[in-house]
Amino acid sequence: MATLLKGKPVVDHMAIDLRNRIEALKSRGVEPTLALVRMGERPDDLSYERTAKKRAASLGLSTKPYVLDDLAPQAAVQATLQSINYDKTVHGCLMFRPLPSFLDEKALCNMLSPEKDIDGISLASLASVFTDSSDGFPPCTAQACVEILDFYRIPLVGKHVVVIGRSLVVGKPVSMMLLRRNASVTICHSRTENLPELCRTADIVICAVGRAHAFGKEYFRAGQTVLDVGINFDSRGTLCGDVNFDEVEPVVDAITPVPGGIGTVTTSVTMAHVVDAAEKMAGR
C-alpha cells in the first residue's frame, strides 16, 4: 500500500496562508483579481473556469471573465490582453488554451505582460524558469508538482527524478524547478529507449504525457514516489491519469491519485500567483 499524496491537504494548507494575505491586501484597499480569458464554449474550458471561480471565491479572490467568440480574430484577443495589461484592477491573467488553430497562439502568449502572466505562458516567464530568475511565474502545473513534493517532505537534494514528457507546460519547466532544488533530473519522451528500465532507476517519477494508463507496473519499483500529472478519460469515459493506478499503487512508496492529486493543487497555485502578483504590484 502506497502513501496517497492527495492534493486536498496541500490545498487546505495553502488556503490558510492565502486567506491571510488576501485579507491584508484588502485592508490596504487592493482587491486581488484574476482575469479569465475564454474563447467559445469548449466543455474543458468551462469546467476549468468553474473550478477556478469556485476556488477564487472560497479564498475571497475576485475573478473577471473575458469571453470572446470562438471565431474572434487575432486582433480581438490582442486587444483583450492589452486591456488586461493596462488594467490596474487586474493582477493576473489565465487564458484557456489551446486557442483555435487559426490564431497565432505563441504571439498572443507573448503579449501578456510578465507581471500578470501567472500561468507562465510568455517567453519572458519561461526564460525566467530556465535561467533561475525570480522575475516571472512558472507554469502552474509544474509548480503544483513541486508544492506536493514539498508538502509531503519528499527529499529532493541529490535525488534522481525522471520526468516523462517534455512540454513547456509541465515537463521542461518542472525539470528546471527540480534542478534548482538540487535534484538530478532526466527528461524522457516518446523516443526514449528502455524507458521502463530508466524509470526504475529513479527516486521520483513524474508522468506528464497525457495518455490514459500509459505506465504500468513494469516502469516502477518499491521505494519510489510517483507524480501523475495526466488528466485523461479511459475507454469507459472515467477520469484517469497517465499511470495505471491499480497496478502501480501496490508497488511504489507514494503516488498522487487522479482525480484529487496534482490537478487539485494546480488551481491553488494559480490563486497563489495572483496574490503574489497583487502584492508585488501594491509593494509588499
Next chain:
Amino acid sequence: MATLLKGKPVVDHMAIDLRNRIEALKSRGVEPTLALVRMGERPDDLSYERTAKKRAASLGLSTKPYVLDDLAPQAAVQATLQSINYDKTVHGCLMFRPLPSFLDEKALCNMLSPEKDIDGISLASLASVFTDSSDGFPPCTAQACVEILDFYRIPLVGKHVVVIGRSLVVGKPVSMMLLRRNASVTICHSRTENLPELCRTADIVICAVGRAHAFGKEYFRAGQTVLDVGINFDSRGTLCGDVNFDEVEPVVDAITPVPGGIGTVTTSVTMAHVVDAAEKMAGR
C-alpha cells in the same frame, strides 16, 4: 583505444561551407563582421580574442574590436553594446566574460539585440533554446558539442545522455539541444548522489564542470562517448579537461581531447553564427 573525436576535422568541414557563404555575402556587398568587446587585459580574454581573430581572418570574416578600460562604468559598456546594436556593418557580437564584478552583467547581456547575440547570452536567446524556437542563437560551446556529435555520426535518437554541469553556457542549453534531437537527457551537478553509477548508465557523457581531472575511470564504461568541455590547468600548469584522459581513454569508445576538442570547434561555431546573422540581415 578510444576513437579520438578531434575538433580539427569538424573545423575544416565547417570552413568549406563558411568560406563559400562568406564569398557569396561579399559578392552581394556584405562584409560579415564580428564585434569583439573586451574590458581590460585579462590573459584569458586576450588569448580567446587572438584565436577568434585568427579564425575569422582565415575564413575571410572581419572583426571589429571594442576595448574598454577595466574600470569602465555600466553606462560605458551599455553605450558600446547599443552602438553595436545600431551599427549596420556589425552582424554579431562576442563580449568576453565574466565582466568585472562591479557591473550588472545580466542587464548588459540582455541589452544585446537577439539578432546579433551570436553567443546566446541574452534572455531572449536562452528562451529560444528552452522553447525550441529558431529565433535566437544558442551558446557557442553548447552547439560545439552538438556539432562534434553530428560530425562523428554519434547516434542521438532515443539515446541516454548524462550532462554534468548545469550552467547557462553549456549544461542547460546543450541538454535542451539534445532533447530536441530526441535524446533522453539527465542533468547532474555537484549535489548528485551516486554520480559515477549514473554516468555509467549513459550512452554519452558530457563533462562541463571546469575542474581539472574531476572524472576518473570509475565514471565510465566500455561503449560510451565522452565529450570533455572543461578547459583547466592542472597542478603543473598544463592545459587539461574535466576528464582524467589517461585513465578514461582506454575504457570508453570515443572521447574528445583537451586541447583540440570542443574548444576548437567553439570558435568555428561563433564564426558560423556571424555568417548566419549576416545572411539573415541581408535576406538570404
